[in-house]
Amino acid sequence: MSDFQNPYDYSGNNFFYNFFGEIEMNNKITKTLTAGVVATIAMTIVMFMAPLMGLPKMNAAEMLSMTMGFPIIVGWIMHFMIGIIFALGYTFIISKLLFKISNKILNGAIYGMIVFVFAQIAMAMMxxxxxxxxxxxxxxxxxxxxxxxxxxxxxxxxxxxxxxxxVQNSILVKS
Incomplete structure (x- = not known):
């Protein structure tokens, strides 16, 4: 990451100018929330495609709702909340431990295995x-x-x- 500071930022917040000169907020939490939702959608697609790959049917939201006796919508909300929480864990904890691994795919695969282990422990506790x-x-x-x-x-x-x-760093460097 670059230590570049925007010379036009007098607010004390982390702002940067995009290609059009508009101010955008560099908000790590917003990016992480987005990543958590998108990654949960990707995982959910894989779960629903599992039977097409010869794997058993998997539906985490249904399993959560059945286990806790809640309606399925609550299971879906919990599924996405858990995804967001794990994305926050990556941003604020795991990325600092895996910083030496520059390959995004390998970094993510290792994190996915960590999440898998946590999920198994959580299921056993539930x-x-x-x-x-x-x-x-x-x-x-x-x-x-x-x-x-x-x-x-x-x-x-x-x-x-x-x-x-x-992308953010390349915009900052070009500014």
């Missing part, structure tokens, strides 16, 4: 509190599908956030 729905299908294939989905999530978060920073 199983102690709530009655878990019976899993249908081969458990090895379920785990493989879950790994694939979480790795897609991690890669999407990494690529989106690192690309936004690269």
């Amino acid at each position: 199983g102690l509190i709530f009655t878990m729905p019976k899993m249908s299908g081969n458990m090895v294939l379920m785990m493989l599908g879950s790994v694939i989905g979480h790795v897609v999530f991690g890669i999407a978060v990494s690529v989106i956030l690192k690309s936004k920073l690269e």
